[in-house]
Amino acid sequence: xxxxxxxxxxxxxxxxxxxxxxxxxxxxxxxxxxxxxxxxxxxxxxxxxxxxxxxxxxxxxxxxxxxxxxxxxxxxxxxxxxxxxxxxxxxxxxxxxxxxxxxxxxxxxxxxxxxxxxxxxxxxxxxxxxxxxxxxxxxxxxxxxxxxxxxxxxxxxxxxxxxxxxxxxxxxxxxxxxxxxxxxxxxxxxxxxxxxxxxxxxxxxxxxxxxxxxxxxxxxxxxxxxxxxxxxxxxxxxxxxxxxxxxxxxxxxxxxxxxxxxxxxxxxxxxxxxxxxxxxxxxxxxxxxxxxxxxxxxxxxxxxxxxxxxxxxxxxxxxxxxxxxxxxxxxxxxxxxxxxxxxxxxxxxxxxxxxxxxxxxxxxxxxxxxxxxxxxxxxxxxxxxxxxxxxxxxxxxxxxxxxxxxxxxxxxxxxxxxxxxxxxxxxxxxxxxxxxxxxxxxxxxxxxxxxxxxxxxxxxxxxxxxxxxxxxxxxxxxxxxxxxxxxxxxxxxxxxxxxxxxxxxxxxxxxxxx
Amino acid sequence: xxxxxxxxxxxxxxxxxxxxxxxxxxxxxxxxxxxxxxxxxxxxxxxxxxxxxxxxxxxxxxxxxxxxxxxxxxxxxxxxxxxxxxxxxxxxxxxxxxxxxxxxxxxxxxxxxxxxxxxxxxxxxxxxxxxxxxxxxxxxxxxxxxxxxxxxxxxxxxxxxxxxxxxxxxxxxxxxxxxxxxxxxxxxxxxxxxxxxxxxxxxxxxxxxxxxxxxxxxxxxxxxxxxxxxxxxxxxxxxxxxxxxxxxxxxxxxxxxxxxxxxxxxxxxxxxxxxxxxxxxxxxxxxxxxxxxxxxxxxxxxxxxxxxxxxxxxxxxxxxxxxxxxxxxxxxxxxxxxxxxxxxxxxxxxxxxxxxxxxxxxxxxxxxxxxxxxxxxxxxxxxxxxxxxxxxxxxxxxxxxxxxxxxxxxxxxxxxxxxxxxxxxxxxxxxxxxxxxxxxxxxxxxxxxxxxxxxxxxxxxxxxxxxxx
Numbered sequence: 001x002x003x004x005x006x007x008x009x010x011x012x013x014x015x016x017x018x019x020x021x022x023x024x025x026x027x028x029x030x031x032x033x034x035x036x037x038x039x040x041x042x043x044x045x046x047x048x049x050x051x052x053x054x055x056x057x058x059x060x061x062x063x064x065x066x067x068x069x070x071x072x073x074x075x076x077x078x079x080x081x082x083x084x085x086x087x088x089x090x091x092x093x094x095x096x097x098x099x100x101x102x103x104x105x106x107x108x109x110x111x112x113x114x115x116x117x118x119x120x121x122x123x124x125x126x127x128x129x130x131x132x133x134x135x136x137x138x139x140x141x142x143x144x145x146x147x148x149x150x151x152x153x154x155x156x157x158x159x160x161x162x163x164x165x166x167x168x169x170x171x172x173x174x175x176x177x178x179x180x181x182x183x184x185x186x187x188x189x190x191x192x193x194x195x196x197x198x199x200x201x202x203x204x205x206x207x208x209x210x211x212x213x214x215x216x217x218x219x220x221x222x223x224x225x226x227x228x229x230x231x232x233x234x235x236x237x238x239x240x241x242x243x244x245x246x247x248x249x250x251x252x253x254x255x256x257x258x259x260x261x262x263x264x265x266x267x268x269x270x271x272x273x274x275x276x277x278x279x280x281x282x283x284x285x286x287x288x289x290x291x292x293x294x295x296x297x298x299x300x301x302x303x304x305x306x307x308x309x310x311x312x313x314x315x316x317x318x319x320x321x322x323x324x325x326x327x328x329x330x331x332x333x334x335x336x337x338x339x340x341x342x343x344x345x346x347x348x349x350x351x352x353x354x355x356x357x358x359x360x361x362x363x364x365x366x367x368x369x370x371x372x373x374x375x376x377x378x379x380x381x382x383x384x385x386x387x388x389x390x391x392x393x394x395x396x397x398x399x400x401x402x403x404x405x406x407x408x409x410x411x412x413x414x415x416x417x418x419x420x421x422x423x424x425x426x427x428x429x430x431x432x433x434x435x436x437x438x439x440x441x442x443x444x445x446x447x448x449x450x451x452x453x454x455x456x457x458x459x460x461x462x463x464x465x466x467x468x469x470x471x472x473x474x475x476x477x478x479x480x481x482x483x484x485x486x487x488x489x490x491x492x493x494x495x496x497x498x499x500x501x502x503x504x505x506x507x508x509x510x511x512x513x514x
Numbered sequence: 515x516x517x518x519x520x521x522x523x524x525x526x527x528x529x530x531x532x533x534x535x536x537x538x539x540x541x542x543x544x545x546x547x548x549x550x551x552x553x554x555x556x557x558x559x560x561x562x563x564x565x566x567x568x569x570x571x572x573x574x575x576x577x578x579x580x581x582x583x584x585x586x587x588x589x590x591x592x593x594x595x596x597x598x599x600x601x602x603x604x605x606x607x608x609x610x611x612x613x614x615x616x617x618x619x620x621x622x623x624x625x626x627x628x629x630x631x632x633x634x635x636x637x638x639x640x641x642x643x644x645x646x647x648x649x650x651x652x653x654x655x656x657x658x659x660x661x662x663x664x665x666x667x668x669x670x671x672x673x674x675x676x677x678x679x680x681x682x683x684x685x686x687x688x689x690x691x692x693x694x695x696x697x698x699x700x701x702x703x704x705x706x707x708x709x710x711x712x713x714x715x716x717x718x719x720x721x722x723x724x725x726x727x728x729x730x731x732x733x734x735x736x737x738x739x740x741x742x743x744x745x746x747x748x749x750x751x752x753x754x755x756x757x758x759x760x761x762x763x764x765x766x767x768x769x770x771x772x773x774x775x776x777x778x779x780x781x782x783x784x785x786x787x788x789x790x791x792x793x794x795x796x797x798x799x800x801x802x803x804x805x806x807x808x809x810x811x812x813x814x815x816x817x818x819x820x821x822x823x824x825x826x827x828x829x830x831x832x833x834x835x836x837x838x839x840x841x842x843x844x845x846x847x848x849x850x851x852x853x854x855x856x857x858x859x860x861x862x863x864x865x866x867x868x869x870x871x872x873x874x875x876x877x878x879x880x881x882x883x884x885x886x887x888x889x890x891x892x893x894x895x896x897x898x899x900x901x902x903x904x905x906x907x908x909x910x911x912x913x914x915x916x917x918x919x920x921x922x923x924x925x926x927x928x929x930x931x932x933x934x935x936x937x938x939x940x941x942x943x944x945x946x947x948x949x950x951x952x953x954x955x956x957x958x959x960x961x962x963x964x965x966x967x968x969x970x971x972x973x974x975x976x977x978x979x980x981x982x983x
Contacts, residue, residue, distance in 0.1 A: 016887045016958065019849035035852045042697070043852075050853045103531075103548035105905040105936035108566060110526040110545040117524040117543070119517050124529030125549055128556045132563030133528050133549075139567035142526065143518050147533070169518070183523050183542040186533060190540070222519060246519065436536035 001032060003052055004076045006066040007039070007059045008087055018064070021086045028082060030075020031068060036083060039065040107133060111140050118142055122185055123172075130173060131155035138162055138170070146172030146227070147186050153234055156227065160238040170239055175225035176203025179210065186225075187406060189435035190475035194219020196312050197247045199240060200259030201228045204349025204433060205287065205305055207471055208498050209259055212309035214473045215496070218318045221253040231271070233264040241274055248278045255316045257283045257308050261354060275299050281315045283308050287355050305355055306499035340426035340464060343505050344419040345390040346412055348405040349471070352431050352498040353392040359502045364388040364509060371395055385419060388509075406438045409445040416446070420453045425464045427505050431498065432483060434472025441478055443486040450490040465508065466492040469501040553934045553969035561976035565815070565931050571979065574814035578832040579908045579927045582808035582816075582872070586682040587800040588733040592692070592725040594717075596672035599660050599689050605636070608657040610668025610865040611823025612838040616647050616654065620824030620860055625703025625951025626667035627652075632705060633713050634671050640705060656838075658819050658830070661806060662689040663798045663865035666701035666947055667824070674713070675721030679736065679799040684807045690799035692716055692724075695789045696955065701864075703951025715781075723772055723782050724765070731768040736800040737913060739764070743793075744874070744924075745917050749882040750797040751866055751875030752943040752958060757793035762786060798865060801872035808832055808927070813979050815972075816908055817928040820871045820940070820963060824863035824947070829967055831930060831975060839971040841964050846946050848888070848959015860949040862961045867942045873911055873926025876943040876960060877903045881916045885943055888960045893918065899941065900925065906932040906940065930975070933968045 018036040025034035033052060037043040039059035047053040052067050059065045066083045070076035104110035111118045121137035123130050127150025134144045138159065151173035159170045171178060178185040182193050187203055191210045198213075198220055200206050210223045226239040240258070247253045256278065263271070263286070275282040276299065283300045285308035300315065302308050313320050343364060347353040350371065357369050361377075366387035368379045379389065382397055393405040393412050405412050412430070419425045432442045439445050456463055468487055474480045484494055495501035525544040527534035537544035552559045565571055596602050607630055609623060616624070624647070631643035631652075646652060657664045664670055668691075676689040691701075694712060698704040728734070740750055743757035750757060762783070772779060786792050809818040814832035821828055828838040843861035850856070869875035879885050880896035900919060904910075908927030915921040928940050939962035946957040 016849065016884045017891075019851075019957075020887055020891075022852075023849060037852070046852050103546050104526075105548055105902070105938055106932065107526055107528055107547055108932070108935065109905050110547050113545060114524055114526070114543070117522065118526055119521060119524050121526045121528060122533055122537075122544075124527075124533060126551070129551055129559045132552070132559040135563035136566040137526070147529065167518070180523055181519060181542075183540045184536055185525070250519070252520075436540075437530075437532060 001069050001071065002073060002076045003067065003069045004080050005053075005057065005068075006080050006083065007057070008064040008066070008084070010062055011064050011087065012038070012062065013064060013087065021083065024086065025068065025079055025083055028075065028079055030071045031079045032071060033067075033069040034079060034083070035065075035067045037065050039063045107136055108140070111142070120145060120180070120185075122147065124148055124186075127151050127173070131159065134159050134170065135162075138168060141168070143169045144171065145175055145178055145185055145225075146170070147176060148172070149174040153229060153232070156229060157234055160230075160235055163242070164238065169242060171225055172227040174229075175227045177206045177223065177225045179220065179223035181222070184436040187433070187435060187437035188223070189214075189471075189473050191223070191473055192219035192475075193221070195221060195252065195254035195316050196257060197221045197250065197253035197255070198223040198257045198259065199226060199243045199247070200257070200285070201226060201230065201261045202259060202351040204431075204471065205259045205261075205285075205351035205355075207349075207433065207435060208305045208352070209257060209285070209309045209312075211471055211473050212306055212497055213313055216309060216313040216318065216320045218313040218316055221250065222247075228261060231260055231263045231267050233266060237267045237271055240271060244271070244274045244278060248280065253280065255281050255283065255312050257285065257312045259285045259287070259305070259308060261287050261351070272299070283312045283315065287351065287358060303358065304499040305351070306497040309497075339423050340461070341509070342385075342424050343388045343390075343427045343429065343509055344385055344422075344425050344464075345505075346415055346419070346428065346430045347390070347392055348394055348412065348433055349431050349498070350392040350394050353390050355498055356390050356429075356502040359499070360388070360390070360506055363506050370397070385422065385425075391415070406433050409439060409442065413446060413449045416449050416453070417458075420464055421458055423459070427465045427467055427508055429467045429501055429505050432468055432470045432487070434470065434476040434478045434480060434483065436477070438478065441483070443483045443490070447486070447490060450492065454491040467495060467501055467505060468492045469495045469497055471498065550937050552937070553965065553972065555969060558934055558969045558972055561972055561980070562931060562934055564980055565972070565976055566935065568979065570813050571815055571931070574811050574833060575816050575908050575927070575929060578808045578811040578814040578816045578818075581684070581811070582804050582927060583911060583913075584683050585804040585807040587679050587688070587736040587803040588682050589677060589728065589736055589796065590680050590733045591678045591728050592675050592721050593678050594672070595670050595674045595676045595689070598678055598687070599662055599670070599676065601660060602672060603653055604672065605651055606653040606655065606672070608655055608660055608662055608664065608668070608670040609823060610657060610664050610666065610863065611821045611843075612826055612828025612840045613656055614654070614823045614825060618825055620863065621949060621951040622703030622860055622863060622947050623667040623669070623824050625705055626669040626700050628951075629700045629703075629705030629709055629713075630669045630671040633710050634673055643705075656821070656823075657865055658802075658821055659836070660689075661687055661802070663802045663821075663868050664691055664701070665693070665794060665798065665866045666864045666945070667703060668865050669700060673717060675717055675724075677796055677799050679796070679803050680733075681803045681807055686803060686806050688799045688803040688806060690795040690802070692720065693789060693792045693795045695785070696791070698952060698954055702947050702954045704954065705952065719778060720782055720785060723769060723774060723778065726772060727765050727769045730771060731765065734761075734764050736796065740797060740800060740874070741914050744878060744881050744914055747882055749875055749878045749885055749943065751794065751869040752885055752945065753882040754793040754797060755790040757797065758786070758790060761793050761796065794866065797874070798868050801868045801874065804872045805868060810835065813975075815930045815975055817871055817930060820867040820942070821865045822862040822867065824860055827862060827963060827967065829963065829971060831971055834971070834975055834978075837974070839967055839974060841967045841970070844961040844964055846944055846957075846959045846961045848946050848957045850946070850957035851955075854948070854956035858948050858956055860947040862942070862944060863947050864944070866944065870940060870942050871928065873907070873914065873924040876941040877907075877926065878914070878916060878924045879941075879943065880918050883918070888943065902938050903941065905936050906938050930968050930971045934965075934972050937965070939963050939965055939968075
């Protein structure tokens, strides 16, 4: 071991910067020990105890003494040189993490930073924590949109009860979509502004209705998600009713659309009563309710998303622009092939799956789904299809430990391959959802498997028919037209909406029995 | 809803940050929160959800904080501990940190107790002192529970002279020992004859001189002195040379008027002047005065003491009365003197974190550029540190400002709700003691109060507030 010393006369540095220098020197190759100290009596004694210093050294209390021990001369020289440089060092780069400084450390701090303008907390933390954040937000006088699911019903009731006597709204839990004053919240689309107010339980349902309203030439005032349990008996429709009341008095809203999955009977009666008092036409889309309700004046009941959009646009006084896109002549698409006879629907949007199930329940047999309410229609194994199958890929069993399929297409791509290779699959139907929160380019993410299927090498016959619909508007970031064009190029047949694609699939498969 | 639809959408986004980006891109305004599970537990998150912006807690914290602001600590004298510290029994020793039994104490604290026993003539040898300490015949109690604070081992024995600080507004008294200096001293657990002799000199020579000096000079206002020192490079915990100098300036004219021979005065000046940490104990006593003033406001979640005994760290909260919430004392992330490293280090020790509790020390790190090097070293890092501490405190103290931050006032009054909510742990600047008694300081660095202390504290005060409310 070699020891070298260097004295820098009449230079003061504080003990901490000197200690830091020592630590940095020890990181250099070949350096075994390094000390930078003011040469006070105490420090000299300390150094002598380490046996690095000989007895005499020409250094006084106002001098800096550098002592370096190294394994070879080169390392020693390098170390001493580095020490001298460090004493000379001028500006140092900041350690502060710039990016992190842009984030607020807590909700309270963020609200403070917004200096009184805050009016909404958008919460997408893991479920068990979302309610706590929501309570905080309400206490601070903010409206709340809870994107998170896995929030208990009890918490939802507590939160919404807290807003009973105030103006505040709790949207959700499990509220994936809202468009407030034209600004997309969560998974949402850029939709033209107009006179149609939309409120409802489901995310993708709202997205489809709003997007279709845009396609048909009209626009929306507000699109408000209320969460899947708002219309349950326990929650009592608190948020829906508040929103309806607001729509009643909103000059910018002429027609209201309610999109719902399931409604408790008692609550349904309350909502109906509310609707009749609005003084504005209401379109109610009750998915999963297969009925022809008596049309009370001012209330139009439909059972599909496209019908809801179409009706609302008509009632609002627009002529529905149907000329946009989509395959009309389904018959042309029919092709018999081998054993192929079944439909495989692969959905990111749970509502689309539900709507399809309702439309096809009486038309296709055997039909099953991984999210069928009725146990008789529940798939035995969600990972393996037999018969006609409609799959909600956003269900827990597929998303454990993974992002939602609207963001991460890997699970669906795998399932596409699996279905394509099934000799019994005749039609494979899937949704492509655009807008904020969704994948930057969904079709690009699916291109490899679609190309492979188009290539035809996976099967000995012509293979399954690929059908899809794109839920979005031409103002969405992913470029609606580009996504459609890409899909068509990949051999996918495109339809106007979830509803349309389901009807098409039914027609196509019906011909197989003719 | 009149402030919602049709008003400018102004969103606080908690969770997926992409949502905030989308809102900003669409012309709305969104601030993203750097969120992580508060306290790492659902239970803590739920309690927090109820306590944040709880009106009674807000009122209580406001009250506790204004009491802290109103404290005006005055140095009024130097007295024998037994003569002024309340409830100081005959065979009693005060120690730093939360309560701890002899058998659990760390070596530096035991060494200091041995030294104290010899100094008090309760024992004539270290062995005797240890048996005495072990026998249960000595009562041990935290300094904090007797309105006192002590650095490192923090041992206060009946005969020791202590600074007496009075809150001019509230009247409460606070006490602290006189700083012995560096190296082999009692507070690091040394107990050789040099240590005892020095303690005796402090008791018989220094203390009487200081006591008389203060009678001649009258009380010294500590607040303005500390404010001035803060603007001269002190942070009043690990850096006290300016405050020490200012104190000597204040004492010198009256000290010099003593009837004692000049050799005695010289020894006093030499002793105080050569110790850059001499003012530390007074800084601690002043901060103790401020935090005691704020203690005892029901439902307040403001911390009024942070203290370590080398084994455990404990906090006290204004609204939780005499309760200590404790956990294992943290290890210190620091830099070491030659010949030492983290394997020699004792866990965090001492009451000196009372300075951070009052908004000084590491909370005012930007005032002492040298200390800032523990968090990176640049002005940006100092700023970021102040910013972080601002996120977990109740308010600011306009009497104590930092020139380097454009005279920004210090952030003070740690709110346990904010700690759990942000995940930002209070930072402490501290010296590192050797884990063997009597070796002394081996380095310096920073430590953080561990998160489990805050989660525990939150659940404790949560259950008392939410049950009652």
